Amino acid sequence: MGSRLTRSFYARSTIATAKDLLGKFLVRRFPGGKTRAGMIVETEAYIGPQDRASHAFGGKVTPRNRAEWMVGGHVYIYLVYGMYWQFNISTGKEGVPECVLIRALEPVRNVKLKMQNVKFSNGPGKLCRWMKLDKSFYGEDLTKSRRLWLEDRGARVTRSQIVASPRINIDYAGAHWAAKAWRFYIKSNPAVSKPHW
DNA sequence: GTACAGATTGAG
């Protein structure tokens, strides 16, 4: 269908990648061959070690966050609140702890199967449940994986369609970092997660 | 070993 995104797409500026991810398609292939796809409509950039909201703040390396340090295009997935997976993609060069959190997808409509509903994927925890993503994907290379990758299917998102706003639920990072407009979403898209402003 | 809070969600 579309063309898979390659290393050069991810191994560069995190902010630019977070914006360019809007309109790209996340594709999941299940055992047996069935696939499920959704268009990315909302992202957030995390730019450690200086970013207080980042898990790599201060240059910290832990068993949980080591995937953040990988070259762009690898999966960084972790559990929050004891029950929700958060799907991130590493960005930049190896040794640079930056990543993009995928916060919402617009399901690709499948006329043959039952209609997909945005309610299944309009939040970071929900989209992982919908795509059946968990710790087993930790560190997976999206440029090579046979069960998870990203595609450009020709959808165009213009600069005027991109809204930048503060990231969600990171008040612990302090006013300065919480105010950074590093959350990006497609204007008026029905699958964007709750808080709009 | 123990304490504690979190890049969320859905129910009340």
Added chain:
DNA sequence: TCAATCTGTACT
């Protein structure tokens, strides 16, 4: 408005 639910991380 708030509980669910559990692991990583910090500290004793």
